[in-house]
Amino acid sequence: MEYFLQQSINGFALGSIYGLVAIGYTMVYGIIGMINFAHGDIFMVGTFIALIAFLILVAIGITAIPLALFLMLLIAMLLTSLYGWAVERIAYRPLRGSFRLAPLISAIGMSIVLQNYVQLAQGARVKTLQPLITGTHTVLDLGNRFVVQISNIQILIVLTTLALMTGFTWIISSTSLGRDMRACEQDLKMAALLGVDTNRTISLTFLIGAALASVAGMMYLLYYGVIDFHIGFVAGVKAFTAAVLGGIGSLPGAMLGGLLIGLIETYWSAYFSVQYKDVAAFSILIVVLIFMPTGILGRPEVEKV
Amino acid sequence: MSATRTGNASVLSHALKDALIAAIVAFGLFMLLLGFLTDDSRGPLRLLSRPVLLATTVGIVFVGRFLISLLYYNAAALRYYLGELWTAICNFAREFKIALLVVLLLIGGGWIFFSPKDWPLILITVATILIGVRFGFSAALLVFAALFPVAFYNNPYFLGIAIIILTYVMLGWGLNIVVGLAGLLDLGYVAFYAVGAYSYAIIAQAYGWSFWVCLPLAGLFAAFFGILLGFPVLRLRGDYLAIVTLAFGEIVRIVLLNWVSFTNGPNGIGSIPRASFFGIPFNATDEGFAAKFGLEFDPTHRTVFLFYVILALALITNWVTIRLRKLPVGRAWEALREDEIAVRSLGINPTNTKLTAFAIGAMFGGFAGAFFATRQGFISPDSFTFPESALILAIVVLGGMGSQIGVAIAATVMTASFELFREFEQFRLVIFGFAMVGIMVWRPRGLVSTREPTAYLKERKTISVEHVAEGRG
Numbered sequence: 001m002e003y004f005l006q007q008s009i010n011g012f013a014l015g016s017i018y019g020l021v022a023i024g025y026t027m028v029y030g031i032i033g034m035i036n037f038a039h040g041d042i043f044m045v046g047t048f049i050a051l052i053a054f055l056i057l058v059a060i061g062i063t064a065i066p067l068a069l070f071l072m073l074l075i076a077m078l079l080t081s082l083y084g085w086a087v088e089r090i091a092y093r094p095l096r097g098s099f100r101l102a103p104l105i106s107a108i109g110m111s112i113v114l115q116n117y118v119q120l121a122q123g124a125r126v127k128t129l130q131p132l133i134t135g136t137h138t139v140l141d142l143g144n145r146f147v148v149q150i151s152n153i154q155i156l157i158v159l160t161t162l163a164l165m166t167g168f169t170w171i172i173s174s175t176s177l178g179r180d181m182r183a184c185e186q187d188l189k190m191a192a193l194l195g196v197d198t199n200r201t202i203s204l205t206f207l208i209g210a211a212l213a214s215v216a217g218m219m220y221l222l223y224y225g226v227i228d229f230h231i232g233f234v235a236g237v238k239a240f241t242a243a244v245l246g247g248i249g250s251l252p253g254a255m256l257g258g259l260l261i262g263l264i265e266t267y268w269s270a271y272f273s274v275q276y277k278d279v280a281a282f283s284i285l286i287v288v289l290i291f292m293p294t295g296i297l298g299r300p301e302v303e304k305v
Numbered sequence: 306m307s308a309t310r311t312g313n314a315s316v317l318s319h320a321l322k323d324a325l326i327a328a329i330v331a332f333g334l335f336m337l338l339l340g341f342l343t344d345d346s347r348g349p350l351r352l353l354s355r356p357v358l359l360a361t362t363v364g365i366v367f368v369g370r371f372l373i374s375l376l377y378y379n380a381a382a383l384r385y386y387l388g389e390l391w392t393a394i395c396n397f398a399r400e401f402k403i404a405l406l407v408v409l410l411l412i413g414g415g416w417i418f419f420s421p422k423d424w425p426l427i428l429i430t431v432a433t434i435l436i437g438v439r440f441g442f443s444a445a446l447l448v449f450a451a452l453f454p455v456a457f458y459n460n461p462y463f464l465g466i467a468i469i470i471l472t473y474v475m476l477g478w479g480l481n482i483v484v485g486l487a488g489l490l491d492l493g494y495v496a497f498y499a500v501g502a503y504s505y506a507i508i509a510q511a512y513g514w515s516f517w518v519c520l521p522l523a524g525l526f527a528a529f530f531g532i533l534l535g536f537p538v539l540r541l542r543g544d545y546l547a548i549v550t551l552a553f554g555e556i557v558r559i560v561l562l563n564w565v566s567f568t569n570g571p572n573g574i575g576s577i578p579r580a581s582f583f584g585i586p587f588n589a590t591d592e593g594f595a596a597k598f599g600l601e602f603d604p605t606h607r608t609v610f611l612f613y614v615i616l617a618l619a620l621i622t623n624w625v626t627i628r629l630r631k632l633p634v635g636r637a638w639e640a641l642r643e644d645e646i647a648v649r650s651l652g653i654n655p656t657n658t659k660l661t662a663f664a665i666g667a668m669f670g671g672f673a674g675a676f677f678a679t680r681q682g683f684i685s686p687d688s689f690t691f692p693e694s695a696l697i698l699a700i701v702v703l704g705g706m707g708s709q710i711g712v713a714i715a716a717t718v719m720t721a722s723f724e725l726f727r728e729f730e731q732f733r734l735v736i737f738g739f740a741m742v743g744i745m746v747w748r749p750r751g752l753v754s755t756r757e758p759t760a761y762l763k764e765r766k767t768i769s770v771e772h773v774a775e776g777r778g
Contacts, residue, residue, distance in 0.1 A: 035547070086330065094746045099749060121342075122343055282559075286553065
């Protein structure tokens with residue numbers, strides 16, 4: 001029981017990270033109907049930017065952890081969203097109206113570019129960051145050999161995710177940008193006819209998606225402390241799985257899917273086998289797409305002639 | 306912004322503005338990742354700054370963007386001229402006789418100039434030119450490939466590269482059935498390659514069966530896997546299908562990596578039996594190939610043999626594809642690619658049709674895998690990663706989905722350039738990624754974008770890009 005609870009806490013923290021990345025997939029899919037294959041690599045770029053930003057902050061003498069973390073977050077969000085914007089501008093915008101698979105192929109190309117660019121710029125070796133946020137709280141102690149704990153970093157991850165989700169939901173539901181985005185999601189052409197600047201809206205969608213991914217990246221860096229240029233691929237596929245599981249196009253769905261994937265992966269690793277934890281996530285992807293392509297909270301898609 | 310802008314000052318200032326914006330964006334993009342290097346070679350992680358690298362990169366972006374903008378504003382017709390240039394190049398290439406003559410004469414002439422002893426090459430050059438003039442580019446390419454080992458017998462390095470190229474040509478042709486003809490984006494093709502390689506390695510080691518028995522088995526296993534995967538997932542739409550095949554490819558790789566008792570895990574399988582000349586091994590013994598045929602033993606015999614094996618396999622793939630395109634099933638594939646709903650309303654079962662394409666594509670992947678295993682003598686899951694799938698896909702995409710000759714050219718160019726720039730491992734991959742993006746942006750139908758229709762009324766006409774509206778359905 002304690003073990004299960006502990007795994008649930010771990011899974012929840014991991015799931016929050018997946019959820020933040022999944023929002024980027026689901027938003028882009030909702031609006032322009034493409035799988036942004038490079039999004040996982042944007043997440044990876046986010047981890048690297050956060051790492052370098054932190055090292056710079058330390059080098060210039062900002063060592064107060066809360067301030068450093070806050071600045072790190074700002075820098076990471078700013079610069080990573082620039083990457084999201086640039087990728088959209090270079091690889092996707094010229095392809096609007098091209099045949100269906102073109103953006104996906106282009107996205108795969110962009111993913112290869114980003115991975116190898118980071119490897120080229122920062123080397124292939126694994127980067128390790130010592131834990132910045134330490135300390136744990138005991139959640140449950142029944143006097144058995146096993147004590148359920150929640151660490152400060154896990155609390156931070158969940159709180160940050162909650163805060164971001166709240167802010168993001170507010171943007172979508174109450175700002176003019178959010179209204180534009182919802183309009184584009186429903187009907188891109190009609191929205192354009194009614195005066196929505198669709199190109200700008202799509203750009204901003206990529207920007208926001210990348211910013212959220214960068215936060216996820218920073219959390220990943222703080223949580224695991226080990227990153228390399230390759231983490232984007234698997235994390236991306238899992239986050240995409242989360243988006244599909246929650247129902248692609250649905251924002252609460254992405255978060256829910258992320259949490260579920262995080263929990264499933266953690267339980268799988270805890271009770272079955274760590275080696276096959278990626279297989280679990282990939283199998284879920286396949287099974288969901290075959291049997292429940294609309295996901296948990298998604299709307300069924302009507303095929304138009 | 307159009308050509309109506311006049312006046313040098315305004316052109317210049319606009320170009321400068323563009324360049325400045327591009328430079329600022331580039332600075333933002335590269336500031337941390339290029340400007341600093343995280344280094345852990347000595348103890349804990351520390352930062353090294355690289356201002357020169359950053360400044361150079363941003364400078365290149367500034368100058369590049371400035372020049373592009375200058376050209377763009379100055380000549381609105383630039384795009385038109387570029388298009389014209391491209392058409393001219395295409396026309397030139399289509400006039401294969403001249404192009405072929407010039408290229409081959411240059412190559413041949415250069416070669417003879419530098420080493421006059423290479424008479425077989427001269428022979429081949431002449432033969433290729435003659436064939437090319439009489440029968441066309443494809444035939445010339447075929448003759449060149451067939452005579453290649455004669456010319457480069459003394460150059461095992463070239464032979465090795467040629468074998469790798471042909472392997473990729475074969476993989477490209479195999480995937481072309483799935484992606485180019487049936488229009489199904491398969492991101493996990495390497496899984497079938499892996500299944501072929503592992504089934505050959507394991508069967509050959511466990512039962513000692515020869516390559517020629519195992520080869521069809523490897524193809525069958527791969528096809529079986531194709532059906533196994535395809536049956537549930539092929540009703541999915543294009544991009545979902547792509548992601549599912551990707552997941553499948555990864556699952557296969559992870560299983561190969563972790564099922565140690567069966568596949569020996571990350572250590573891979575070594576000392577895989579080599580292919581024999583229909584039962585006669587290539588070794589220095591009395592029973593070996595050299596002794597049987599009264600030749601002096603030479604390890605190149607095996608290489609040449611492998612070259613012809615993969616050439617034959619690739620040609621079989623090509624031939625089967627060409628034949629299939631003329632059969633109802635091939636026509637159904639292409640129709641499915643163009644408009645699935647129309648196909649369904651004509652009473653063709655789309656799932657079964659896709660399944661055949663998937664299985665046949667997988668089978669050729671399996672053949673290529675078995676060949677790979679016997680050539681390498683060693684396989685491990687490292688050879689079957691996603692980038693490998695992406696490479697094969699890129700070959701098909703760059704060559705022009707559905708074009709056999711385009712795929713062959715793309716495979717040759719890519720593999721050869723990968724060999725040439727081996728030292729610049731990551732640079733070439735960055736460029737390769739950009740090439741995929743660029744092709745999608747500028748020439749989404751690939752480099753060879755004209756198609757020979759398989760069904761036609763009265764006379765055969767090539768179809769230009771504009772009339773091939775792929776994937777609109």
